[in-house]
Amino acid sequence: MNNRVNRVVLIGTGFVGSSYAFAMLNQGVAEELVLIDLNKEKSEGDAMDLNHGMPFAPSPTKIWFGDYSDCKPADIVVICAGANQKPGETRLDLVEKNTKIFKGIVGEVMGSGFDGIFIIATNPVDILTYAVWKFSGLPKERVIGSGTILDTARFRFLLGDYFNIDTRNVHAYIIGEHGDTELPVWSHADIGGKPIETIINERKEYRQEDLEQIFTNVRDAAYHIIERKGATYYGIAMGLVRLTKAILQNENSILTVSSYLNGEYGQNDLYIGVPAIVNRHGIREVLEFTLADDEKEKFSHSADVLRKVKESVFPS
Ligand SMILES: NC(=O)C1=CN([C@@H]2O[C@H](COP(=O)(O)OP(=O)(O)OC[C@H]3O[C@@H](n4cnc5c(N)ncnc54)[C@H](O)[C@@H]3O)[C@@H](O)[C@H]2O)C=CC1
Numbered sequence: 001m002n003n004r005v006n007r008v009v010l011i012g013t014g015f016v017g018s019s020y021a022f023a024m025l026n027q028g029v030a031e032e033l034v035l036i037d038l039n040k041e042k043s044e045g046d047a048m049d050l051n052h053g054m055p056f057a058p059s060p061t062k063i064w065f066g067d068y069s070d071c072k073p074a075d076i077v078v079i080c081a082g083a084n085q086k087p088g089e090t091r092l093d094l095v096e097k098n099t100k101i102f103k104g105i106v107g108e109v110m111g112s113g114f115d116g117i118f119i120i121a122t123n124p125v126d127i128l129t130y131a132v133w134k135f136s137g138l139p140k141e142r143v144i145g146s147g148t149i150l151d152t153a154r155f156r157f158l159l160g161d162y163f164n165i166d167t168r169n170v171h172a173y174i175i176g177e178h179g180d181t182e183l184p185v186w187s188h189a190d191i192g193g194k195p196i197e198t199i200i201n202e203r204k205e206y207r208q209e210d211l212e213q214i215f216t217n218v219r220d221a222a223y224h225i226i227e228r229k230g231a232t233y234y235g236i237a238m239g240l241v242r243l244t245k246a247i248l249q250n251e252n253s254i255l256t257v258s259s260y261l262n263g264e265y266g267q268n269d270l271y272i273g274v275p276a277i278v279n280r281h282g283i284r285e286v287l288e289f290t291l292a293d294d295e296k297e298k299f300s301h302s303a304d305v306l307r308k309v310k311e312s313v314f315p316s
């Protein structure tokens with residue numbers, strides 16, 4: 001039994017990062033949580049504020065405002081730092097700015113002697129996950145992007161709402177780019193063991209057009225939320241906590257995360273959202289679904305779009 005205290009370091013305590021810290025405390029996931037941000041006052045204030053909620057938390061979490069030397073013994077470093085989308089901007093528009101920021105951050109983290117697992121949320125998440133893998137030199141299994149974890153959650157929520165079923169009993173996945181070219185895997189979507197494609201054919205009250213609209217709403221959710229409140233953060237924060245838990249508790253859970261593909265789905269040298277088994281070592285295995293022909297085509301288009309952007313930053 002390993003009695004060492006587990007430690008998570010969060011870099012970037014903006015909307016996403018501070019929501020993640022709040023959700024971590026509320027779910028009692030880590031024993032130590034260190035906050036780092038360029039804006040030191042903000043992360044120091046967050047540490048103070050979060051600590052004042054400690055008496056109401058399910059278990060104690062030692063939270064402090066730290067620096068990069070705190071990364072050395074960390075189990076996980078989560079990066080939520082960098083620019084977010086302004087209304088009308090795509091995630092891919094952020095690539096240049098955020099890659100530069102990441103070079104500095106990853107250099108500092110690795111300079112501390114860190115040898116754990118990276119989780120990346122900053123957009124464009126698939127490209128920045130690749131960047132962290134390149135900059136850090138860590139094994140691919142230990143660099144994980146949030147990928148389509150949030151899109152899959154949005155999809156399950158909307159499907160649960162439509163079929164009036166607890167969203168936790170809806171098994172459905174969004175894969176591909178966390179962005180405009182993502183796709184739903186209808187061929188592997190089921191409720192209570194029954195394929196959604198069968199439910200639609202058998203039950204006349206449900207319509208194919210509604211399913212198409214549900215996917216469109218999932219794909220465009222970030223734009224809709226950003227138009228209304230400037231940023232999205234609660235959903236991704238809870239998704240990141242889910243991923244952190246799967247790692248720290250060695251769950252072997254299946255989550256749609258940005259994983260390095262080395263032949264799977266016919267792709268190489270690319271991070272992209274796919275279902276993967278996650279445990280204490282990071283990504284244990286990428287799950288390769290047998291996709292329908294149109295899904296294969298869409299996935300390959302999504303990968304092509306990401307590859308083009310990746311090549312512009314990391315020419316092969
Ligand atoms: N993967 C996903 O599903 C989602 C990703 N995001 C992405 O998360 C990122 C963060 O978004 P927000 O929290 O809304 O942005 P924000 O602007 O509220 O926070 C960003 C934070 O990063 C900090 N920062 C910037 N450069 C830094 C550096 N060199 N070192 C340390 N800290 C630094 C800033 O001071 C700021 O506190 C964006 O790229 C956004 O697009 C947002 C929602 C969902």
Ligand SMILES: CC(=O)C(=O)O
Pocket residue numbers: 085091123150221222232
């Ligand atoms: C901003 C973003 O990536 C999202 O909400 O999906």
